[in-house]
Amino acid sequence: MSTLFLRNLAEHQQLMSVLHALDGSIAAAGERLAQVLATGGKVMFCGNGGSAADSQHLAAELTGRFIKDRRPLAAIALSTDTSALTCIGNDYSFDQVFARQLTALARSGDALVAISTSGNSGNVLRAVEAAKAAGVYTLGLLGRDGGQLRQVCDASIVVPHTVTARIQEAHILIGHTLCGLIESQLGLD
Ligand SMILES: O=C(CO)[C@@H](O)[C@H](O)[C@H](O)[C@H](O)COP(=O)(O)O
Numbered sequence: 001m002s003t004l005f006l007r008n009l010a011e012h013q014q015l016m017s018v019l020h021a022l023d024g025s026i027a028a029a030g031e032r033l034a035q036v037l038a039t040g041g042k043v044m045f046c047g048n049g050g051s052a053a054d055s056q057h058l059a060a061e062l063t064g065r066f067i068k069d070r071r072p073l074a075a076i077a078l079s080t081d082t083s084a085l086t087c088i089g090n091d092y093s094f095d096q097v098f099a100r101q102l103t104a105l106a107r108s109g110d111a112l113v114a115i116s117t118s119g120n121s122g123n124v125l126r127a128v129e130a131a132k133a134a135g136v137y138t139l140g141l142l143g144r145d146g147g148q149l150r151q152v153c154d155a156s157i158v159v160p161h162t163v164t165a166r167i168q169e170a171h172i173l174i175g176h177t178l179c180g181l182i183e184s185q186l187g188l189d
Protein backbone atom coordinates (compact mmCIF):
# COMPACT_ATOMS: atom_id res chain seq x y z
CA MET A 1 0.00 0.00 0.00
CA SER A 2 1.45 3.31 -1.11
CA THR A 3 1.91 6.05 1.51
CA LEU A 4 0.67 9.61 1.02
CA PHE A 5 4.26 10.75 0.50
CA LEU A 6 4.84 8.13 -2.24
CA ARG A 7 1.59 9.13 -3.98
CA ASN A 8 2.56 12.82 -3.80
CA LEU A 9 6.04 11.97 -5.05
CA ALA A 10 4.62 10.03 -8.02
CA GLU A 11 2.28 12.92 -8.88
CA HIS A 12 5.14 15.42 -8.56
CA GLN A 13 7.44 13.31 -10.75
CA GLN A 14 4.74 12.88 -13.40
CA LEU A 15 4.27 16.66 -13.52
CA MET A 16 8.04 17.29 -13.63
CA SER A 17 8.27 14.96 -16.64
CA VAL A 18 6.10 17.25 -18.80
CA LEU A 19 7.53 20.64 -17.77
CA HIS A 20 10.25 20.59 -20.45
CA ALA A 21 7.50 21.88 -22.77
CA LEU A 22 7.68 25.20 -20.88
CA ASP A 23 11.38 25.75 -21.64
CA GLY A 24 10.82 28.28 -24.44
CA SER A 25 8.33 30.41 -22.54
CA ILE A 26 10.53 30.37 -19.41
CA ALA A 27 13.59 31.46 -21.45
CA ALA A 28 11.60 34.27 -23.07
CA ALA A 29 10.26 35.45 -19.71
CA GLY A 30 13.73 35.42 -18.14
CA GLU A 31 15.06 37.53 -21.00
CA ARG A 32 12.19 40.01 -20.69
CA LEU A 33 12.59 40.37 -16.89
CA ALA A 34 16.35 40.86 -17.27
CA GLN A 35 15.66 43.58 -19.83
CA VAL A 36 13.35 45.35 -17.35
CA LEU A 37 16.07 45.29 -14.67
CA ALA A 38 18.84 46.29 -17.13
CA THR A 39 16.88 49.38 -18.15
CA GLY A 40 16.25 50.63 -14.62
CA GLY A 41 12.87 49.01 -14.01
CA LYS A 42 11.78 46.87 -11.08
CA VAL A 43 10.05 43.52 -10.80
CA MET A 44 6.94 43.31 -8.60
CA PHE A 45 5.39 40.02 -7.51
CA CYS A 46 1.93 39.23 -6.12
CA GLY A 47 -0.16 36.20 -5.20
CA ASN A 48 -2.28 34.69 -2.43
CA GLY A 49 -1.44 32.06 0.20
CA GLY A 50 1.41 29.88 -1.02
CA SER A 51 1.84 32.23 -3.97
CA ALA A 52 2.27 35.15 -1.53
CA ALA A 53 5.11 33.15 0.00
CA ASP A 54 6.55 32.51 -3.47
CA SER A 55 6.30 36.24 -4.21
CA GLN A 56 8.38 37.25 -1.21
CA HIS A 57 10.80 34.37 -1.72
CA LEU A 58 11.50 35.36 -5.33
CA ALA A 59 11.70 39.10 -4.62
CA ALA A 60 14.29 38.33 -1.95
CA GLU A 61 16.36 36.28 -4.43
CA LEU A 62 16.69 39.48 -6.46
CA THR A 63 17.18 42.13 -3.76
CA GLY A 64 19.36 39.80 -1.68
CA ARG A 65 21.19 37.05 -3.46
CA PHE A 66 20.36 33.98 -5.53
CA ILE A 67 23.55 32.15 -6.59
CA LYS A 68 26.21 34.79 -7.08
CA ASP A 69 27.37 37.83 -5.17
CA ARG A 70 26.28 40.71 -7.38
CA ARG A 71 24.56 44.06 -7.14
CA PRO A 72 21.08 44.05 -5.58
CA LEU A 73 18.29 43.94 -8.15
CA ALA A 74 15.08 45.97 -7.82
CA ALA A 75 12.21 43.71 -6.76
CA ILE A 76 9.31 43.84 -4.32
CA ALA A 77 6.52 41.52 -3.21
CA LEU A 78 3.15 43.25 -2.88
CA SER A 79 1.98 40.55 -0.44
CA THR A 80 4.23 41.32 2.55
CA ASP A 81 3.18 44.70 3.98
CA THR A 82 0.49 43.83 6.54
CA SER A 83 -0.33 47.48 7.13
CA ALA A 84 -0.97 48.11 3.44
CA LEU A 85 -2.86 44.81 3.03
CA THR A 86 -5.15 45.48 6.01
CA CYS A 87 -5.67 49.18 5.27
CA ILE A 88 -6.52 48.65 1.61
CA GLY A 89 -8.53 45.48 2.33
CA ASN A 90 -10.47 47.18 5.14
CA ASP A 91 -11.01 50.61 3.58
CA TYR A 92 -11.47 49.59 -0.08
CA SER A 93 -11.76 45.86 -0.78
CA PHE A 94 -9.61 42.74 -0.78
CA ASP A 95 -9.68 42.86 -4.58
CA GLN A 96 -7.68 46.10 -4.41
CA VAL A 97 -4.87 45.00 -2.05
CA PHE A 98 -2.29 44.49 -4.81
CA ALA A 99 -3.67 46.88 -7.44
CA ARG A 100 -3.55 49.93 -5.18
CA GLN A 101 0.03 49.26 -4.04
CA LEU A 102 1.01 48.66 -7.64
CA THR A 103 -0.51 51.93 -8.82
CA ALA A 104 1.38 53.73 -6.05
CA LEU A 105 4.74 52.13 -6.87
CA ALA A 106 4.74 51.35 -10.60
CA ARG A 107 6.65 53.20 -13.26
CA SER A 108 6.35 52.54 -16.98
CA GLY A 109 8.89 49.85 -17.92
CA ASP A 110 8.50 47.86 -14.70
CA ALA A 111 7.28 44.24 -14.61
CA LEU A 112 4.66 42.40 -12.55
CA VAL A 113 4.88 38.64 -11.99
CA ALA A 114 1.31 37.57 -11.18
CA ILE A 115 1.30 34.19 -9.43
CA SER A 116 -1.93 32.17 -9.22
CA THR A 117 -2.52 28.43 -9.37
CA SER A 118 -6.13 28.89 -10.55
CA GLY A 119 -5.49 31.94 -12.70
CA ASN A 120 -8.70 33.40 -11.31
CA SER A 121 -7.91 35.27 -8.06
CA GLY A 122 -9.72 38.62 -8.19
CA ASN A 123 -7.03 40.65 -6.46
CA VAL A 124 -4.35 39.31 -8.83
CA LEU A 125 -6.58 40.08 -11.84
CA ARG A 126 -7.08 43.66 -10.58
CA ALA A 127 -3.30 43.99 -10.13
CA VAL A 128 -2.72 42.96 -13.76
CA GLU A 129 -5.31 45.49 -14.93
CA ALA A 130 -3.60 48.22 -12.87
CA ALA A 131 -0.22 47.15 -14.27
CA LYS A 132 -1.40 47.44 -17.86
CA ALA A 133 -2.78 50.92 -17.13
CA ALA A 134 0.65 51.91 -15.74
CA GLY A 135 2.68 50.57 -18.70
CA VAL A 136 3.99 47.60 -16.71
CA TYR A 137 4.86 44.30 -18.44
CA THR A 138 2.81 41.44 -16.97
CA LEU A 139 3.95 37.83 -16.67
CA GLY A 140 1.48 35.24 -15.35
CA LEU A 141 2.89 32.27 -13.42
CA LEU A 142 -0.24 30.16 -13.50
CA GLY A 143 -1.73 26.67 -13.19
CA ARG A 144 -4.61 24.53 -14.46
CA ASP A 145 -5.71 26.10 -17.78
CA GLY A 146 -4.34 29.52 -16.85
CA GLY A 147 -7.81 30.87 -16.05
CA GLN A 148 -8.73 34.49 -16.73
CA LEU A 149 -5.18 35.69 -16.02
CA ARG A 150 -3.91 33.87 -19.08
CA GLN A 151 -6.19 36.06 -21.21
CA VAL A 152 -4.96 39.34 -19.75
CA CYS A 153 -1.23 38.88 -19.04
CA ASP A 154 1.31 39.90 -21.71
CA ALA A 155 2.89 36.44 -21.36
CA SER A 156 2.08 33.39 -19.26
CA ILE A 157 3.78 30.26 -18.00
CA VAL A 158 1.05 27.74 -17.23
CA VAL A 159 1.78 24.58 -15.20
CA PRO A 160 -0.65 21.99 -16.59
CA HIS A 161 -1.94 20.33 -13.41
CA THR A 162 -5.06 20.56 -11.24
CA VAL A 163 -3.56 20.05 -7.75
CA THR A 164 -2.63 23.38 -6.14
CA ALA A 165 0.29 21.97 -4.15
CA ARG A 166 1.86 20.31 -7.23
CA ILE A 167 1.45 23.55 -9.24
CA GLN A 168 3.17 25.51 -6.44
CA GLU A 169 6.07 23.03 -6.42
CA ALA A 170 6.51 23.65 -10.16
CA HIS A 171 6.14 27.42 -9.69
CA ILE A 172 9.10 27.66 -7.34
CA LEU A 173 11.26 25.58 -9.71
CA ILE A 174 10.30 27.95 -12.53
CA GLY A 175 10.80 31.02 -10.29
CA HIS A 176 14.29 29.89 -9.34
CA THR A 177 15.04 29.31 -13.02
CA LEU A 178 13.88 32.85 -13.84
CA CYS A 179 16.28 34.18 -11.17
CA GLY A 180 19.13 32.16 -12.71
CA LEU A 181 18.28 33.44 -16.20
CA ILE A 182 18.19 37.02 -14.91
CA GLU A 183 21.66 36.65 -13.35
CA SER A 184 23.01 35.13 -16.60
CA GLN A 185 21.38 37.67 -18.92
CA LEU A 186 22.68 40.57 -16.84
CA GLY A 187 26.18 39.08 -16.94
CA LEU A 188 26.10 38.65 -13.19
CA ASP A 189 26.78 34.91 -13.00
O1 LIG B 1 -0.78 27.10 -0.50
C1 LIG B 1 -1.95 26.84 -0.62
C2 LIG B 1 -2.36 25.48 -1.04
O2 LIG B 1 -1.19 24.68 -1.32
C3 LIG B 1 -3.03 27.85 -0.37
O3 LIG B 1 -2.56 28.76 0.63
C4 LIG B 1 -3.36 28.65 -1.65
O4 LIG B 1 -2.21 29.36 -2.05
C5 LIG B 1 -4.53 29.60 -1.40
O5 LIG B 1 -5.72 28.84 -1.30
C6 LIG B 1 -4.71 30.68 -2.49
O6 LIG B 1 -5.72 31.58 -2.07
C7 LIG B 1 -5.06 30.13 -3.86
O7 LIG B 1 -5.07 31.20 -4.79
P1 LIG B 1 -4.73 30.99 -6.34
O8 LIG B 1 -3.44 30.22 -6.43
O9 LIG B 1 -5.88 30.23 -6.94
O10 LIG B 1 -4.61 32.39 -6.91
Ligand SMILES: [Zn+2]
Nearest residue numbers: 050164165168
Ligand atom coordinates in the same frame (compact mmCIF):
# COMPACT_ATOMS: atom_id res chain seq x y z
ZN1 LIG C 1 0.77 25.49 -0.54
